[in-house]
Amino acid sequence: MKTFCGRANPTTGSMEWLEEGEDYDYHQEIARSRYADMLHDKDRNVKYYQGIHAAVSRVKERGEKAIVLDIGTGTGLLSMMAASAGADFCYAIEVFKPMANAAVKIVEKNGFSDKIKVINKHSTEVTVGPDGDMQCRANILVTELFDTELIGEGALPTYEHAHKYLVQEGCEAVPHRATVYVQLVESRRMWSWKKLFPVHIEAEDGEKILVPPSEMENCPGLPSVCDIQLNQMPSSDFSTLSDVVKMFSVDFSKPVQGASTCYRVQLEPVKSGKAQIVLSWWDIDMDPSGMINCSMAPYWVKPTSALQWRDHWMQCVYFLPREEPVLQGEKWYLTACRDEYSVWYNLQKARADEEEQKADVCVESPVCRCRAHLLWNRPRFGELNDQSRTRQYIKSLRKVLKTDSVCLCISDGSLLPVLAHYLGAKQVQYFVLFFRSLHFSLAFFSHVFFKANDLEDKIKIIEARPELLKPSHLEDKKISVLVGEPFFTTSLLPWHNLYFWYARTAVSSHLASNVTVLPQSASLHMMIVEFQDLWRIRSPCGICEGFDVRAMDDMIKDSLNFRESKEAEPHPLWEYPCKSLSEPQEVLTFDFTKTVPQHCLSTEGSVKLLRKGRSHGAVLWMEYHLTADVSVSTGLMQLSNEKGNCEWNPHCKQAVYFFSSVIESEILSDPTAVEYAMNFDTKTGEIAMDFKL
Numbered sequence: 145m146k147t148f149c150g151r152a153n154p155t156t157g158s159m160e161w162l163e164e165g166e167d168y169d170y171h172q173e174i175a176r177s178r179y180a181d182m183l184h185d186k187d188r189n190v191k192y193y194q195g196i197h198a199a200v201s202r203v204k205e206r207g208e209k210a211i212v213l214d215i216g217t218g219t220g221l222l223s224m225m226a227a228s229a230g231a232d233f234c235y236a237i238e239v240f241k242p243m244a245n246a247a248v249k250i251v252e253k254n255g256f257s258d259k260i261k262v263i264n265k266h267s268t269e270v271t272v273g274p275d276g277d278m279q280c281r282a283n284i285l286v287t288e289l290f291d292t293e294l295i296g297e298g299a300l301p302t303y304e305h306a307h308k309y310l311v312q313e314g315c316e317a318v319p320h321r322a323t324v325y326v327q328l329v330e331s332r333r334m335w336s337w338k339k340l341f342p343v344h345i346e347a348e349d350g351e352k353i354l355v356p357p358s359e360m361e362n363c364p365g366l367p368s369v370c371d372i373q374l375n376q377m378p379s380s381d382f383s384t385l386s387d388v389v390k391m392f393s394v395d396f397s398k399p400v401q402g403a404s405t406c407y408r409v410q411l412e413p414v415k416s417g418k419a420q421i422v423l424s425w426w427d428i429d430m431d432p433s434g435m436i437n438c439s440m441a442p443y444w445v446k447p448t449s450a451l452q453w454r455d456h457w458m459q460c461v462y463f464l465p466r467e468e469p470v471l472q473g474e475k476w477y478l479t480a481c482r483d484e485y486s487v488w489y490n491l492q493k494a495r496a497d498e499e500e501q502k503a504d505v506c507v508e509s510p511v512c513r514c515r516a517h518l519l520w521n522r523p524r525f526g527e528l529n530d531q532s533r534t535r536q537y538i539k540s541l542r543k544v545l546k547t548d549s550v551c552l553c554i555s556d557g558s559l560l561p562v563l564a565h566y567l568g569a570k571q572v573q574y575f576v577l578f579f580r581s582l583h584f585s586l587a588f589f590s591h592v593f594f595k596a597n598d599l600e601d602k603i604k605i606i607e608a609r610p611e612l613l614k615p616s617h618l619e620d621k622k623i624s625v626l627v628g629e630p631f632f633t634t635s636l637l638p639w640h641n642l643y644f645w646y647a648r649t650a651v652s653s654h655l656a657s658n659v660t661v662l663p664q665s666a667s668l669h670m671m672i673v674e675f676q677d678l679w680r681i682r683s684p685c686g687i688c689e690g691f692d693v694r695a696m697d698d699m700i701k702d703s704l705n706f707r708e709s710k711e712a713e714p715h716p717l718w719e720y721p722c723k724s725l726s727e728p729q730e731v732l733t734f735d736f737t738k739t740v741p742q743h744c745l746s747t748e749g750s751v752k753l754l755r756k757g758r759s760h761g762a763v764l765w766m767e768y769h770l771t772a773d774v775s776v777s778t779g780l781m782q783l784s785n786e787k788g789n790c791e792w793n794p795h796c797k798q799a800v801y802f803f804s805s806v807i808e809s810e811i812l813s814d815p816t817a818v819e820y821a822m823n824f825d826t827k828t829g830e831i832a833m834d835f836k837l
Contacts, residue, residue: 154829195430213282331382357596364510527795610650
């Protein structure tokens with residue numbers, strides 16, 4: 145049996161389905177899993193252990209046998225905690241077969257095979273009875289089914305089913321309850337992830353203002369949560385307008401309802417401002433009294449508490465449907481609506497007619513009507529709203545555009561065609577690549593956007609593949625200026641936007657002999673770093689709370705060796721602090737004034753380490769040289785001090801290559817240099833790399 149996997153093809157700019165061996169999908173899921181991150185979460189593990197021990201004790205004090213149901217057991221850790229706390233028997237449910245197999249090995253290795261039965265099924269398929277998977281219903285329900293939004297992994301329907309069919313009435317539950325908290329804030333930075341701000345352009349005939357279409361202004365956006373490491377958001381980037389409020393709680397020891405519902409709380413702003421964002425997080429009480437509590441609260445809520453770093457549970461950013469001006473002391477109602485898997489919010493001013501107020505409490509899930517939220521993700525919105533970045537492109541376009549310039553733009557959902565027009569280009573063509581999955585959204589939004597700015601007859605949209613471009617598309621003119629950011633929605637790694645180079649090569653017969661290409665070139669840069677915490681997602685656990693989980697480490701290592709450890713992976717490093725151990729180094733260059741060569745581009749060398757620290761990996765990013773003296777970086781923005789603290793481009797994901805010493809947990813003597821080898825395969829558009837410490 146073969147597995148078909150979607151992968152971005154940097155040479156065509158499209159997603160393609162590749163045939164892989166039947167094991168590939170398992171290996172990829174295991175290799176990129178967060179199992180290690182969860183097991184490195186000391187706070188989570190200790191609190192679960194305490195809660196499970198207390199639950200088993202309560203059942204034993206009632207003179208009952210302690211029968212545990214552990215749904216989503218993973219490594220079997222929570223079941224082993226229960227068995228060691230005195231549980232008589234544990235049923236450990238794990239639907240993912242490779243993980244279930246690892247759990248069997250781990251349970252056996254730790255000597256609990258007689259107390260724990262691993263069941264490789266979805267919990268809704270588990271049977272109870274003399275001939276069933278479980279001999280009887282459990283009286284202790286243990287789960288770890290939560291994501292950053294709490295309910296996004298299907299916790300509610302899973303609990304609902306378990307209470308109906310798998311556990312006794314009045315059972316103990318660990319965790320006992322979860323509580324969701326919210327805070328209303330104003331934040332230009334976070335609001336810039338949802339909507340497009342007007343762009344001011346100084347043209348020869350006066351200031352031009354590029355405005356978003358009304359369809360976008362009134363669009364509620366998408367229902368999907370924006371989950372981030374809120375602890376990396378500086379307090380200067382937002383203003384809290386309300387106190388922290390308890391939004392809703394779920395008691396897991398009682399029957400749980402998965403059906404859609406709404407919750408409402410009254411807020412009184414503590415400060416006047418523009419209500420734009422609802423920040424949210426949750427905590428879980430492992431016991432009924434709430435004495436054993438595990439919280440996701442960000443740094444400003446519990447400033448005296450030591451923060452536990454974790455990547456499997458973060459914090460949520462929700463965008464209100466529209467900006468609401470609020471005054472200090474006014475009464476407002478915040479409504480949280482949820483279905484089985486997601487939550488969304490609405491803010492309404494309190495009215496005297498309470499019954500009328502209740503009638504419109506429940507709000508439908510937001511649906512994007514303007515197409516822009518389907519075309520651009522949140523970091524892309526932030527990038528387009530970055531005024532300093534836009535100024536770099538304006539500065540460069542001024543240098544290359546003339547009154548008779550015929551301009552072709554190749555980038556997804558870009559503002560460059562409009563900038564080029566306002567800065568004096570005679571004719572602007574905008575490529576919409578028709579074979580791309582977002583073609584219809586891109587074409588639709590481009591038409592609406594140009595129309596909103598009275599440009600529909602000034603900028604021509606070309607819906608064609610680059611290699612199928614005809615002279616008639618260009619009105620038999622040659623392109624004198626070819627521009628791109630470049631940005632393409634299918635790009636995963638920084639160098640995937642080199643699709644611009646392949647498109648430039650495909651249209652080369654339509655370029656004037658003295659064509660100007662902007663950017664004129666690109667370069668791949670690299671730096672060796674020590675991560676503050678991100679290394680944990682790839683580091684083996686070994687012994688976790690006294691239990692040997694090395695079988696899981698071995699499984700992940702095997703999957704990484706299958707392919708993934710030889711590849712870089714994308715991460716938004718503004719959320720993951722690190723310090724540089726080397727200077728940034730340019731390792732490959734790409735000349736856009738020429739076509740893509742037939743031969744591979746290879747390089748090798750050595751990077752000197754300047755600072756002491758653990759060399760966790762290499763960070764790689766692209767820099768685009770728009771003109772001879774103007775460049776934009778998708779990675780490092782600055783090294784801020786002698787300690788090597790890094791500031792990263794907040795709109796882009798950088799590529800991280802974890803060294804084998806992290807994956808294999810080796811303790812190395814301080815290396816003085818890192819050797820590297822890079823190979824850019826021009827046939828595939830991918831970069832193979834290798835490092836030696």
